[in-house]
Amino acid sequence: MAIEDDVLVVGGGLAGVTAALAAADTGVRVRLVSHKESTLRQASGVVDALGALDGTLVSDPYEAVERLSDGHPYRTLGADALRSGFDLFDGTVTGYEGSHTDANALVPTHGGTVKPTARYPESVAPGLASDDRPMLLVGFETLPDFDAPRAAAHLERVGVPFAVHGVTLDFPGNLRADAAVTRYADLLDEAVPVDGGRVDARTALVERVKSHLSGAERVGFPALLGHEAHDEVRAELSQRLGADAFEVPMGPPSLPGTRLADQLYAAMDDAGVGIETGNPVVDVTTDGERVTEVTVERTHTAVPYAAEQYVLATGGLVGKGIASNRESVRERVFDCHVPHPADRYDWSVEGAYGDHAFARFGVRIDADGRPLDASEDVEYENLRAAGGVVGGADVAAEKSASGVSLATGFTAGRLAGEEVS
CATH class of the missing domain: 3.40.50 (Rossmann fold)
Structure with a gap:
């Protein structure tokens, strides 16, 4: 018999945690399953929104949303989703500054650069x-x-x-x-x-x-x-x-990232979210229109999990939520469509910091956070996506990884919870 919840979040990074907290806030039963320890522990601990656009530093990330290209998750969901994600963050985490203004702060990094960021620890x-x-x-x-x-x-x-x-x-x-x-x-x-x-x-x-x-x-x-x-x-x-x-702020492993992860996971525990780490999703069952069940591997045993709503938050190419070979690019868990050029030589351009197509690989979502298939129809009615697995943003160049996780995570979690309740 399957383990049943209202909302099942797959992935334990910032997007997955945000989705779980947003869903739990609607009063439904939420479970988060993650293959590995949270990537938050490898992050710098500063939380960006949108720090650069076309190579120029951004002062106000909310104002800059309208200057992004179509297909960017901020354009799809709107600046209000970004603001709501940060409101959830501010209401959950203590010891951070930056909520008093929409403007980015400039934080010196260990490499001697300055990083435009929206929230930063008091220690920074x-x-x-x-x-x-x-x-x-x-x-x-x-x-x-x-x-x-x-x-x-x-x-x-x-x-x-x-x-x-x-x-x-x-x-x-x-x-x-x-x-x-x-x-x-x-x-x-x-x-x-x-x-x-x-x-x-x-x-x-x-x-x-x-x-x-x-x-x-x-x-x-x-x-x-x-x-x-x-x-x-x-x-x-x-x-x-x-x-x-x-x-x-330093590279991984990161104490500020660990401190942030500890706070967020404690908040999930306080909100009644069931948390399981070290357990990958290895199979998915659908009826063609809806996800009906996923199979989680627990100590070499296949265990079925069922929910009314699902959130995919497994990360992008770096987080291994998106996989690629010489012929194609795919999403690993639900096999959602990932738009990409047919010719792999078009996946990148010359120059390390060029406008690479691969940097934006990921599933495309609609305004409700649901992944779209190749015909731009919804893949599954009860599946939403959040974080690095969502395409359309070059988060490294834009300095927007945390903000994308918060905006998409909040939208996916809140709407999933509301669908149940």
């Missing part, structure tokens, strides 16, 4: 490029992903309105070069004795940094300033350095 806020206070960036010998002097030089070249310099130091505790980022955070969380037991890790870090301040009024560290006690760690470093300590 003192580092915004709109602030003209002088800045010191601090990197560590055992963390080659963040070359602080190079990042500082790059920020100077792009013309930030503040003096910035960088330094590379030894992190307290003699960590190995392959140590997980959580090891750094744990030493600061727990104020572990270091330097032969002479001082704790927080004191040792302050001692190492203080002589390099040179008038800096804010100090940027890789995003590892504690995990459970990150607010306390950052506040203590700021007070003892006499300068605002902040975190620079």
Whole structure:
């Protein structure tokens, strides 16, 4: 006998979580199944909406929606869907800033660029490029992903309105070069004795940094300033350095991403969403017009799951929700149509940052978030799609991945829940 729910969400990233929360808010029974641990834990922790268009930075993402091409999910769903997605995010997550304005903030990255973003952790806020206070960036010998002097030089070249310099130091505790980022955070969380037991890790870090301040009024560290006690760690470093300590968003694995995932999954639990990770969907049953059942593999056992409504949120090419070979491109779970040029040589153009067709591969949706087939008819009446599996947006170039997940996730989840109720 199948496990039954009102809404079944397939995928555990930002889009899937948003869909599950939006559906649960309508009062229906929701379950989320995910093949792997949430990709949120690999994300930087900043939440973009629309940061660039035709290579130019975007100030107001809502205003810029009308300048996007037809077929973009923002055009299909409308700017109100984007706003609703962010409203859900703001009502769910604490410790983030940016909700006071529609304008993007400019957040310095570990590569020395600035990223236009709509929401950002409080731990990142003192580092915004709109602030003209002088800045010191601090990197560590055992963390080659963040070359602080190079990042500082790059920020100077792009013309930030503040003096910035960088330094590379030894992190307290003699960590190995392959140590997980959580090891750094744990030493600061727990104020572990270091330097032969002479001082704790927080004191040792302050001692190492203080002589390099040179008038800096804010100090940027890789995003590892504690995990459970990150607010306390950052506040203590700021007070003892006499300068605002902040975190620079990093690549995976990401502590800000993990902190965000923890909050969102706790919110799903509070909303009564059933959560199952590590269990892939391996088969789908339909009656031609509706999905009637999916089969989930649990510890090598095929288990049927049934729902009135389904949400597909398995990710795009990178997330492996979309698959391709030399002949075609397909959606993996429900085999939904993915528009693509017949000639694979038209999937890309010359130049790493060109207008590549593959960057927009994904299912196309209607205004209700339902995938469309090759004739632009609805694939299944009770299936909606959200996040990276939805095509039409080059989210890397546009800096819009999080916003697309929020807009499509909110729409898919809310309408799925309303269809039931």
